[in-house]
Amino acid sequence: MSVPTWSRHVRRLAVLPFLVAAPGSFLHADEVVGQAHALLQQGDARRAFEVLDAQEAARAGDPAFDAAMGRAAHAAGQYSRAVLAWERVVAAQPGNTEAQWELGRALHAVGDKQGANAVSERVRAAGIPVDAALSIDQFLVSYDRLGHQGRSTWKGHVELTVGRDTNANAGPDLNAPALSPPGTPAWSLAPGAEAQRASYAAVLGNIRGRHVLDSRWSLIGAATGEVRGYSDAGKPYDSAQLDASAGVAYRVERHEWMLSAQGATYRLDGDTLRNIGGVLGEWIYRLDGFRQWDTFLQVQDLRYPTQSLRNARRTVGGTSYVHILRNGSLYYAGLYAGQETPHASDVDNLGHHLAGLRAGVQWAITADWAAFVHLNHERRRYGAADPFFGVTRRDRQTYGVLGVSWLPAPGWRITPQWAITRNASTLPITDYDRRVFSVTVRREF
Structure with missing residues (x-):
């Protein structure tokens, strides 16, 4: 039997204070x-x-019932029913x-990023506490590429980073000569070639x-520029980098294919x-708004303008x-493999095969605080013996990051982190350790 209209009005007035004063309690x-509820x-x-x-057929329209229905449907993975x-x-x-x-949240779960963004704007306009609005923003930023429907979208951010690097030049330590392979000719490090400690500041945009273009086709593009400057002994490693890409994307149901042209240039100490x-x-398969595969x-x-022997073709493929x-936490895992083949002949020692694993976890501590860990392990096997040392280079590089992310206000993110790199190499000049502590302030727009 349907609920009388006057009764529904009474229930709406009665439940509203509970919904506003104590979110989650109905x-x-x-x-x-x-x-x-039980x-x-x-x-x-x-x-x-x-x-x-x-x-539902009899009770739809009663806010108390619909709220309970939305919560149960979302928890059970029935996202489209939660939206309704x-x-x-x-x-x-x-x-x-x-x-x-x-x-x-429900709109995001079914992949309607445009609708989810609109809701987020209304929530902020209504004066919802900052932490609750940020929990939506954090949630949406994680899957930024889902903005495939409706109007075109453009986003960006700028970052300022300051940090301390124990090995700005990725050089070996002073004991490296003691690690010389048997039969290696006498050698010594050039002045300044050992690990250099330095502070740095970087600006990135x-x-x-x-x-x-239509419901399936769209044009995609991105550009990133970074300038980094070091102090004292690290000055020769001041750098600037520019990356850009442009391409097309085609989406049908849960599948999206993207093809992009890429270009980048890297300058070191002005050259x-x-x-x-x-x-x-790329091929992205989205199980829903929370899970996806990316292959x-x-x-x-x-191309190396001043070291043409290093010119090479690099091919890498993988999936994650x-x-x-x-609750806003996330985890990921992936693997990849490939090779780097020199263009020149008789320099196989500069080319290599590679394979790697990467994984990470981010814990949502509160609506505006999160902790994260990222790990990457890569192995590289070079194609021939090094002409000086007489041994074939093998690298086992492990990279780890531990940090926290804080959102003090909408659009702002502060991230202190500790990064450690360990490259175990059969060549003493490429065997090194590196530790970097940094704090990044990011503004999104």
Whole structure:
């Protein structure tokens, strides 16, 4: 039997203070809603959804019921049903910011980034506390590429980083000669070639966008520039880098294919050290708004203006899996492999095969604080013996980062982190350790 109109109005007025004053707590108007709430508390989201699903046809339009339905549907992975339920709550109670927040999560889960962004803007306009609005922004930024529907989008950010580097030139330590392989000719490090400690400051800017052509095709592009300056002994390693890419994307259902042309230039101490040109192909498969696979193949041409023997073709392919949890935490894991082949003949010692693994976890401590760990291990096997040392180079490089992320206000992010690199190499001049502590302030727009 349907609920009388006057009764619905009474329930709306009665439940609103509870929704605004204590997000997540809803007035259980009857036994059905109370039963579903108890099942959710017990962790049985599927059963809670089934209990409410049986009553939805008769109860849809009652904010207390719809709120319970939206929460149960989301917990059970029925994201499209959660969207419908929360839309009914927002329609009945436009000022209910908690319901808008939940609608934003549900829209993101089904891949409607445009709709989720619009909800986020309304929530901020309604004066929702900063931490709750930021939890939406953090959630959406994680899957920035999902902006494939509706209007074209352009985003960017600028960063200022200051830090201390124990090995700015990735050089061996002073004991390196003691590590010489048997039979190695007498040698010594050139002055300043050993590990150099230095402080540094860096400024980075990025802009990226997607121009929508129709429901499936779009143009994509990005550009990043960074300038880094060191103190004291690190001055010769001042650098500047510019990367840019442009291409097309095609999306159908859960699949998206992207093909981009890439270009980059890297300058060291005022001179061009390396130029790169190539193509990148990607296939992204999204299970839902929380999980995705990303498989790629990248082919690049590396050119060294002052060291032409190092010119090479680099080909790398791999895949990774990303999973965002409902509390905003995330984890990812991936693997990749490839090779770097010199253009010149008789320099196989400069080319190598590579394979690597990477993984990471980010824990959402609060709405605006998170801790993260990233790990990367890569092995490189070179094609021939080094002409000086007489041994074939093998590298085992491990890179780890531990840090925290703080969002003090919308659009701002402060990230202190500790990064450690260990490259175990059969050549003493490429065997090194490096530790970098840095603090980055980022402004997104």
